[in-house]
Structures are given as structure tokens and as C-alpha cells.
Amino acid sequence: MTSGQQLDYMLLFGEFETPRKLGPYYTRQGFTVLRPGQAIDVGTLLAGVPIQLGAGPGETFFYRWRGRIR
Numbered sequence: 343m344t345s346g347q348q349l350d351y352m353l354l355f356g357e358f359e360t361p362r363k364l365g366p367y368y369t370r371q372g373f374t375v376l377r378p379g380q381a382i383d384v385g386t387l388l389a390g391v392p393i394q395l396g397a398g399p400g401e402t403f404f405y406r407w408r409g410r411i412r
Contacts, residue, residue: 351409353384357397358404365402373404382407 354373358364365375376382376396382405385393397403 351388351407353405353407353409355395355403355405357401360400360402365404368404373406375402375404378402 358368360378368375378397378401381394381396381403383392384395384407385391387409395403395405
């Protein structure tokens with residue numbers, strides 16, 4: 343890492359088949375559930391370059407992100 347910065351983060355993620363309608367379950371477990379086709383950008387924070395994470399066709403993406411840059 344440059345300039346002595348240390349990253350402190352945790353990213354848990356997964357996907358499920360959209361027809362299974364598991365969004366409410368994962369929401370109760372503390373995850374953020376995205377709409378089909380939606381993605382999150384993890385790269386800009388970590389590397390300064392946009393990197394998108396999301397599910398493929400027919401899938402729903404969910405994640406839990408905790409972190410900060412010191």
C-alpha cells in the first residue's frame with residue numbers, strides 16, 4: 343500500500359436465483375439485496391478504479407459491507 347494507508351474492510355456477498363424470492367431472508371440476516379441487474383462498485387474505494395460486482399441474468403445479488411480506510 344502506498345503512503346502507509348491500511349484498508350480495514352469485510353465484504354460478504356452471494357447470489358440466488360431471482361424466482362426463489364430469498365430477498366426478505368437475506369435482508370433479515372443483515373445483507374443488502376440489490377434489484378436484478380443492479381451492481382455495486384467496490385473498486386473505486388479500494389483501488390481508485392471502478393470495479394462492479396453483481397449477479398448474472400436471472401440471479402439476485404446480495405452483500406454485506408463493513409469497512410473504512412485509515
